[in-house]
Amino acid sequence: MKRRALLRSFGGLGTLLLAGCDRLSSSEWFPKVLEAGEQTSRSVQHLLTPRTAMAQEFTEADLSPQFRSNGTAMPQSAEYVALAKNSFVDWRLTIDGLVEKPQQFSLAELRAMKSRTQITRHDCVEGWSAIGKWKGVPLGDLLALAKPKATARFAVFHCADPMDDEGKDFYYESIDMLDAYHPQTILAYDLNDKTLPIQNGAPIRLRVERQLGYKHAKYVHRVELVESFGKIAGGNGGYWEDNGYQWYAGI
């Protein structure tokens, strides 16, 4: 009898705890307190590793038989469909914003530039990992041509895949300039020695190793350098960030 009362009080305590946690999650102030965890993680991780430290690279033997597609598999915009139909011959990558010389590149021009190939692990925020071989242009080389202004602090990647039914809310992401110039940060056009498939982000996708999958924007068509991303879309620096995910994706 006493034991049952005890169990019941534990059960009651559990329900109360759960309800309390859910109420805190939905409150205005508590998620802001939890953000301290993200900031601590970022500071400590940056303290532990130089910003230029390289992500682990793997061998051909480690390659995942098929590189998983997540999120958009086929962008639903008439413009993208038309470009894809013509093998992206008419597609252009724009680099603008806080730069001295805005640039435009065709896919052929990007392919003609000096490339970097890397076999790296892609870690999704959901928990799974896949290993792929990426070939592309180092973003730093493109930025060097565009000559960023001193006020540029973030690179914002504008993508071709609409995330809402009306086709107005496009995927986007942002990284800071140190990550933008990291040698492993590339705009990839090949995956596993083949042209990057549409389901993985054709014609180019960002690879920003050492960060979670949602940072690796697919279908990139514009890189905009900004001082702050506060006025872009939801103001949090990315599509998933606007939906509550952390901007710092190193953990």
Added chain:
Amino acid sequence: MAAQTLPAGQSTRSSYLYYRHTLPVRVMHWINVVALTILMMSGLMIFNAHPALYWGKSSYTGQPPVLQIGARDDAARGRIGVTRILGYEFDTTGVLGLYQEDGHLRERAFPGWATVPGHYWLSMARAWHFFFAWIFVVNGIVYLIYSIASRHLTRDLLPTTPELRGIGGSIKDHLLLRHPSGVAATRYNVLQKLAYIGVIFVLLPLVILMGWAMSPWLDSVLPGWVDFFGGRQSARTIHFIVAWLLFAFVLIHVFEVVISGLWNHMRSMITGQFRITESSK
């Protein structure tokens, strides 16, 4: 249950209060209770985002997952919840894979009543998990420093050689649910010491390390260190297993507390005072 002592205060035998737990130990114990509970429950919600575990550097190596929780259609029973471990399938309908909530069937690896938040919300679960992970880590570091400096570690936790020799008797006592009384009850017994040492120096550091191994950024601190544990997905699997070993430890810990004098133990972890009843044996 014949060996059960009389409730404290009603004893006719001589009894006295003994100062068992210092204030720092009590405070850090309760911080840990909160942090570990949140970490476990938010961790289960994070697992729900991809309810499968693998062995290796990636999830897609050509090998099936070592553990997978999901739901599928069964010819005879309709929709069922299943858990597959190393190729063996178990029907876990009602708890894992498929559960009932407010009269609706929901497909979820771990049910809402076991997770924080109580419904699918990955970004919020991560926010809870990483915030309390820091509280847990800082609490653990302070505890280690305190335990070494105050000699709590050497005096109370490290088993002595004679104690280790008497481990057989201690195992027998535990199985018979016999608990020490008198002066012997002022000290931790040898199994208890070994359990605490194992948790403090093996399980807790391992669960933290495997958490770090999952961070793509921390990979680059020491190139290749994650492969020492079999790769990132193996680290995720170890993290999960150790979390459940800690859960098992808590279950046994709470069980021992309940059967060897719940209120006496609760008081000693709140005020520090533990009632010692002299045995007439």
